[in-house]
Amino acid sequence: MGSTSANDNGGLGRRKLMKRSAALGLLTVPTMSFLSACASGDGDKKEEVKGGTKSAKNPLAVNETAELDFVLFDGGFGQQYAKDAVKIYEKNFPKAKVKFHATQAIQTELQPRFNGGTPPDLIDNSGKEQMDMGALVGQNQLTDLTALLDAASYDDPAKTVRDTLRPGIVEMGQFEGNQVWMLYYAYTVYGVWYSKKLLDSLEVTYPETWDQMIAVCKKAKAKGIAPWTYTGVHPYYIPFTLFPMIGKRGGPDVLKAIDNLEPNAWKHPAVKDCFEAYYELFKSGYILKGSAGLDHIQSQTKWTEGKALFIPNGSWVENEASKTMPKDFDLAVGAPTGIDSSDKMPFGTLWASGGEPFIVPAKAKNKAGGMEQLRIMLGEASSKSFTQSVKSLSAFNGGTDGIELTPGMKSVVAALDKAGKNVVNPRIGDWYTVLLKEKIGTAGLGEMMAGRLTPAEAIKRIQGFADETAKDASVKKFKRQ
Amino acid sequence: MQHGKYRFIVGFLVVPLALYALFVLWPFVQAIFYSFTNWSGLSPDFQMIGFDNYTRMFEDEIFWKALRHSLIFAVVLPLLTIGLALFFAFMLNVGGRARKGAAVTGVRGSGFYKIVYFFPQVLSIAIVALLFKFAYNPTDGVLNSLLRAIGLDSVQPDWLGDPDLALICVMVVLVWSTVGFFVVLFSAGMASIPKDFYEAALLDGANRFTTFFRITLPLLWDTVQSGWIYMGILALGAESFAVVHIMTVGPRGGGPDFSTIVLPLYVYQNAFGPGQAAYATTIGVALLIVTLLFATVVMRLGRRERLEY
Numbered sequence: 001m002g003s004t005s006a007n008d009n010g011g012l013g014r015r016k017l018m019k020r021s022a023a024l025g026l027l028t029v030p031t032m033s034f035l036s037a038c039a040s041g042d043g044d045k046k047e048e049v050k051g052g053t054k055s056a057k058n059p060l061a062v063n064e065t066a067e068l069d070f071v072l073f074d075g076g077f078g079q080q081y082a083k084d085a086v087k088i089y090e091k092n093f094p095k096a097k098v099k100f101h102a103t104q105a106i107q108t109e110l111q112p113r114f115n116g117g118t119p120p121d122l123i124d125n126s127g128k129e130q131m132d133m134g135a136l137v138g139q140n141q142l143t144d145l146t147a148l149l150d151a152a153s154y155d156d157p158a159k160t161v162r163d164t165l166r167p168g169i170v171e172m173g174q175f176e177g178n179q180v181w182m183l184y185y186a187y188t189v190y191g192v193w194y195s196k197k198l199l200d201s202l203e204v205t206y207p208e209t210w211d212q213m214i215a216v217c218k219k220a221k222a223k224g225i226a227p228w229t230y231t232g233v234h235p236y237y238i239p240f241t242l243f244p245m246i247g248k249r250g251g252p253d254v255l256k257a258i259d260n261l262e263p264n265a266w267k268h269p270a271v272k273d274c275f276e277a278y279y280e281l282f283k284s285g286y287i288l289k290g291s292a293g294l295d296h297i298q299s300q301t302k303w304t305e306g307k308a309l310f311i312p313n314g315s316w317v318e319n320e321a322s323k324t325m326p327k328d329f330d331l332a333v334g335a336p337t338g339i340d341s342s343d344k345m346p347f348g349t350l351w352a353s354g355g356e357p358f359i360v361p362a363k364a365k366n367k368a369g370g371m372e373q374l375r376i377m378l379g380e381a382s383s384k385s386f387t388q389s390v391k392s393l394s395a396f397n398g399g400t401d402g403i404e405l406t407p408g409m410k411s412v413v414a415a416l417d418k419a420g421k422n423v424v425n426p427r428i429g430d431w432y433t434v435l436l437k438e439k440i441g442t443a444g445l446g447e448m449m450a451g452r453l454t455p456a457e458a459i460k461r462i463q464g465f466a467d468e469t470a471k472d473a474s475v476k477k478f479k480r481q
Numbered sequence: 482m483q484h485g486k487y488r489f490i491v492g493f494l495v496v497p498l499a500l501y502a503l504f505v506l507w508p509f510v511q512a513i514f515y516s517f518t519n520w521s522g523l524s525p526d527f528q529m530i531g532f533d534n535y536t537r538m539f540e541d542e543i544f545w546k547a548l549r550h551s552l553i554f555a556v557v558l559p560l561l562t563i564g565l566a567l568f569f570a571f572m573l574n575v576g577g578r579a580r581k582g583a584a585v586t587g588v589r590g591s592g593f594y595k596i597v598y599f600f601p602q603v604l605s606i607a608i609v610a611l612l613f614k615f616a617y618n619p620t621d622g623v624l625n626s627l628l629r630a631i632g633l634d635s636v637q638p639d640w641l642g643d644p645d646l647a648l649i650c651v652m653v654v655l656v657w658s659t660v661g662f663f664v665v666l667f668s669a670g671m672a673s674i675p676k677d678f679y680e681a682a683l684l685d686g687a688n689r690f691t692t693f694f695r696i697t698l699p700l701l702w703d704t705v706q707s708g709w710i711y712m713g714i715l716a717l718g719a720e721s722f723a724v725v726h727i728m729t730v731g732p733r734g735g736g737p738d739f740s741t742i743v744l745p746l747y748v749y750q751n752a753f754g755p756g757q758a759a760y761a762t763t764i765g766v767a768l769l770i771v772t773l774l775f776a777t778v779v780m781r782l783g784r785r786e787r788l789e790y
Binding site for chain 1: 617
């Protein structure tokens with residue numbers, strides 16, 4: 001036993017050796033090595049397969065023997081609808097093998113494949129792990145789907161696929177110019193969702209002006225029901241009702257300016273009116289306590305349990321919340337309540353747009369096959385089975401005849417009828433995902449709805465985020481005409 | 482008789498070192514290289530853009546927030562965890578009242594406590610994070626239910642939904658899940674301290690406080706120092722990423738108003754999704770520098786005389 005100083009050892013002492021190996025060990029910061037491991041793909045880019053013979057049955061000239069690689073997002077709509085469509089493909093092209101794969105981890109699985117230059121032929125790019133569309137388009141990673149749109153439709157050779165789609169679907173797939181980069185398969189109506197039974201029990205009708213809204217809230221609160229809830233963990237659900245409300249208040253040009261990242265777009269008085277209206281919900285205690293910390297499932301469950309009356313959501317909620325929704329819930333969707341009669345657009349104006357974007361990568365081996373699979377899915381039979389099994393409309397216009405519609409679906413169809421041409425369609429979320437979800441959603445609207453920002457502060461902050469993105473050269477910009 | 486020693490050691494280490502260089506060091510070099518490009522992560526094509534990513538990083542408000550939070554983690558977490566672990570380990574091994582036949586013992590039931598402390602260590606960090614996410618749920622979570630049960634209906638924090646609390650909530654989870662490891666580590670260290678030191682101290686009438694600061698801590702110093710560095714790296718890297726990503730609100734974690742964003746999470750958010758992989762590697766380089774600085778500072782501050790026994 002004795003005492004030695006740290007610096008007093010001839011040669012390589014235990015301490016020195018340990019020090020050196022520790023210094024080396026320190027270099028193992030985990031994230032970095034992981035990241036670069038997936039850089040620079042291997043370079044053996046596979047050749048695109050040859051085309052087949054073009055015919056009335058095969059307008060896209062699909063190679064009848066080529067393998068089709070199809071990756072589907074396995075989310076609120078499940079995978080059965082796609083599996084059924086795959087069966088049709090296999091029946092039509094018996095010599096072709098279809099590699100079908102459903103996953104929730106779209107990005108984890110597919111980003112390396114894009115980077116390596118071997119992406120699948122058809123992708124449903126959706127869900128929490130959706131790959132950023134703006135980035136994919138900006139990096140020239142997608143195939144223009146115009147050929148598919150101009151091909152004969154699956155059921156009627158006299159019509160093109162384009163003719164059979166709901167209004168707005170084609171436009172939503174465009175970013176700038178005429179190319180269509182994605183085809184949305186589901187047709188989603190966004191709005192204020194509620195139980196008609198619960199609303200009736202309050203002896204009120206769905207509010208059309210904000211004064212009426214406040215009156216309904218007052219009644220609900222008196223009965224011990226929180227008038228509103230929302231998912232605080234995903235605050236980008238708030239725009240589902242707030243954006244169309246802004247459009248209704250100030251006209252569609254306000255939303256266009258926002259999409260185009262114009263300077264001071266958010267400073268429009270219509271934005272201020274609507275922000276203040278929503279802030280009033282917080283100030284008057286009309287929001288379910290704790291909503292700021294709930295995720296979408298938790299807030300939806302509170303709502304189906306009858307603890308809250310209204311929730312901003314999309315039409316997938318009927319399928320997604322079906323497990324907790326009572327049989328007599330009588331689900332309905334309301335178009336966003338406006339401010340008053342001076343609004344620029346009538347009551348009924350709502351946000352409806354495509355959901356579940358399908359893409360064919362630019363480097364796919366069998367592009368024609370990917371498009372053909374989509375063409376089959378957009379046929380009447382496939383579309384009907386989709387609507388029936390997942391309680392959502394599809395991009396195919398019609399296809400609801402002869403199907404028994406659920407309460408939510410019925411109210412969706414009614415809402416679309418009432419809206420007519422007054423459908424607004426904000427694009428900021430498809431174009432600038434990070435800006436909408438993480439900045440405007442979480443750090444702007446989420447904070448305001450939790451009462452930590454006033455509307456004026458929220459607007460200032462959101463305008464700042466938008467300006468930042470407008471300036472950022474690494475983000476590709478798009479323009480609405 | 483020292484010559485040939487290095488050759489001898491290197492002879493044994495050549496294979497592991499080569500593997501280490503290939504799978505650990507080389508990716509670092511690559512990452513640093515990519516930070517000077519505009520690589521998107523979505524396609525293999527990119528150009529060199531010089532220091533653009535770095536200028537962008539220095540102007541990026543969220544980067545600074547992430548850096549601040551990571552630094553808080555690196556300072557506060559080791560302090561808390563190691564402080565607690567030292568206290569627990571001391572109580573478990575030395576802190577008990579002298580009983581018959583043994584001069585130095587732990588508190589009663591110390592064997593049981595050891596298992597309790599170590600228990601979180603067997604759970605994966607993802608499970609721990611999920612469990613705490615449920616506990617922090619503002620409406621049905623166990624914390625707010627407890628508060629209600631004792632009549633505090635008016636005190637119902639949003640926990641992870643509140644930017645003032647979220648970071649603290651996350652740190653508590655990290656302390657809870659790692660303290661057990663250090664209790665065991667320090668217990669092992671304390672067990673190797675000769676008992677006669679303690680007996681001598683007892684004979685001299687030293688109380689627990691003096692025993693700890695005059696005997697235990699100095700003899701344990703090396704272990705504490707390596708524990709400190711280890712904990713700091715955990716707090717800067719993988720563990721902090723996991724808890725923040727899983728627990729905190731926001732589309733991909735990071736808390737309300739970026740209140741819990743940390744460097745590794747910001748790397749992830751840029752690398753996957755928005756096609757900003759090169760920018761992500763730039764932040765990764767910043768993380769590397771921070772980690773190396775942290776380790777250097779701790780090594781420098783911790784240098785002191787060493788006893789051998």
